Each structure stands twice: as C-alpha cells, then as structure tokens.
Amino acid sequence: MKSFGTYVRKQRERLRAGDPEYSLRKVAARIGVAPSFLSNVERGQESPPSEPKIHALASVLGEDPDVLLALAGKISTDLQQAICHRPQVFARLIRELKDLPDHAVEQVEQAARQVREGQW
Amino acid sequence: MKSFGTYVRKQRERLRAGDPEYSLRKVAARIGVAPSFLSNVERGQESPPSEPKIHALASVLGEDPDVLLALAGKISTDLQQAICHRPQVFARLIRELKDLPDHAVEQVEQAARQVREGQW
DNA sequence: TTAAGTGTTTACTATACACTTAACACCAAT
DNA sequence: ATTGGTGTTAAGTGTATAGTAAACACTTAA
Numbered sequence: 001m002k003s004f005g006t007y008v009r010k011q012r013e014r015l016r017a018g019d020p021e022y023s024l025r026k027v028a029a030r031i032g033v034a035p036s037f038l039s040n041v042e043r044g045q046e047s048p049p050s051e052p053k054i055h056a057l058a059s060v061l062g063e064d065p066d067v068l069l070a071l072a073g074k075i076s077t078d079l080q081q082a083i084c085h086r087p088q089v090f091a092r093l094i095r096e097l098k099d100l101p102d103h104a105v106e107q108v109e110q111a112a113r114q115v116r117e118g119q120w
Numbered sequence: 121m122k123s124f125g126t127y128v129r130k131q132r133e134r135l136r137a138g139d140p141e142y143s144l145r146k147v148a149a150r151i152g153v154a155p156s157f158l159s160n161v162e163r164g165q166e167s168p169p170s171e172p173k174i175h176a177l178a179s180v181l182g183e184d185p186d187v188l189l190a191l192a193g194k195i196s197t198d199l200q201q202a203i204c205h206r207p208q209v210f211a212r213l214i215r216e217l218k219d220l221p222d223h224a225v226e227q228v229e230q231a232a233r234q235v236r237e238g239q240w
Numbered sequence: 241t242t243a244a245g246t247g248t249t250t251a252c253t254a255t256a257c258a259c260t261t262a263a264c265a266c267c268a269a270t
Numbered sequence: 271a272t273t274g275g276t277g278t279t280a281a282g283t284g285t286a287t288a289g290t291a292a293a294c295a296c297t298t299a300a
Contacts (some may be wrong), residue, residue, distance in 0.1 A: 024248095045249095100232075109233045159278060
C-alpha cells in the first residue's frame, strides 16, 4: 500500500515545481507544524499527523481530505459520528459492499440518491 | 447520549440476576482485565477499553460488537479498513445517508443486496 | 562572504491511552 | 474469627500519539 508520507511529498513537490510557496517549510508553517515534523512525516520516519493537520494539509495541497485521511488509516470524524449514531445499519451496509467492485458500489450510491429524492 | 459504562453495567446486571457467573470480577477475568478496571469503566470513571476487549465483552454479554464499539465512539477495524480502501466512494455514500431516516437506509441496504446478487 | 533559503537529524516533551497492583470495606457462610 | 465472595478506591506503569526546539549540511543570490 502507498504510504501517506510518500504521497504527500510527491504532490507537494509537484506543486513546488511551479510555485516556491510549496516548500516544506512554507507548507509546514501554513498547516501549523514544525518543518522537522513534516520532513519526518513525508519520509515515513514518523507517523502521520492528527486529523486537523491532515485536513489543513489537504486544503493547502488541494487534495481530497478523505483520501489523505485514508492514507493515514483514519476516517473523518463526521463519518465516524454518522456510523456510531446508527452502527448496525451502517455496519451491515459497509460489509455488504466491501467486496463488491467499484461500479457496483456506485450503483448503490445512485440508489441512495433516488431514495433521498423520494423523501421530499 | 447513553454512555458505554452505564449500558454495560445494565446488561451485565441483567444477566447476573439469573447467573452468578456474571459478577464484575468473573466478567473482568473472562475478558482479560483487572476487576478495578471494569468497575471504573462501568461507572464512567475511565474511558472504555480497547477494541479487542470490547469485542470480548460483547461476546461474553451476548451483545452486538458494533453497537458496543459505537457507544465507545469506535468503529470495528474491518469497517475502518473497508472505508480506507475506497475512501471517496464510501465517504460520499455515508454523507448521502447520514441524514436520512432508518427506513430509507434500509431501502438502500436492500438495493445493495440486489446489486450483489446481480454480480454472480 | 555572508545572508537567506532549502531539507534533515537528533533529542526531547507533554498528554492521553490502556491498563495493573494493592489495599479497602462490606457481606455471607463455616 | 476467618475464609471466600462482592464491588470500590487510589496510585502507579508502559506505550503511543503528536508533536517541538535546536543545530546541521547544503545551495543559491547579493
């Protein structure tokens, strides 16, 4: 599996190529961590930062926060709360879907939107 | 919101009424923690145990592990992994469903089963 | 050549998590 | 009166989390 640090470094350097505002130090300052910390994280010497810092990083790098969080093995707290609020129904649904291919899950997503519209 | 400890104590005492094997000490021994720890957890003096202990506790008390984990604000690692494996599609789906009523989510669950059967 | 910038290395820290150990007070039976 | 059971209290422990601070080595630009 792709590591959080490697991915972040790649994306940051891609941006840095066209804009010096994306140096390690500048980005670290913008997300509110010490440069050394970001350096170690990007090289996998330390585990990924906390959820708030990952959200800030996603915003700075223009990445999807859910993807970045996933690379860190975490789940956004709003999703956590939604699941914890109705654990049984969500647990069943996720287990039902986890082994299905992407297009099947998207079909279900489509069904969800239809059900949602039927609500109003 | 109902607390983890209160819920566990209530369920354990319900079982203990008909069977002395469900004393705090016995249950603590069965799930592999010190009695004092379970005592403090049940009275909300300490935060809920780790996921493995919660699974063991669910098994001993005959409870749904996902429900017990949810009361502790946690999500089973198999669900975590499923979500982290395809973060975007699951994030969208969960956010789509979180504000819908139970019966709507169950409709989607039904759709998921149908899609699944269409796979084979 | 010195100043400002780059990323890196090492060492350290404060807080939270997930418990344990030992002792306490109480009750029931022997 | 002591043994075996109940739950409780207080204090301590090892590990992980989530970082910081300071110094190092190196590369441009003035």
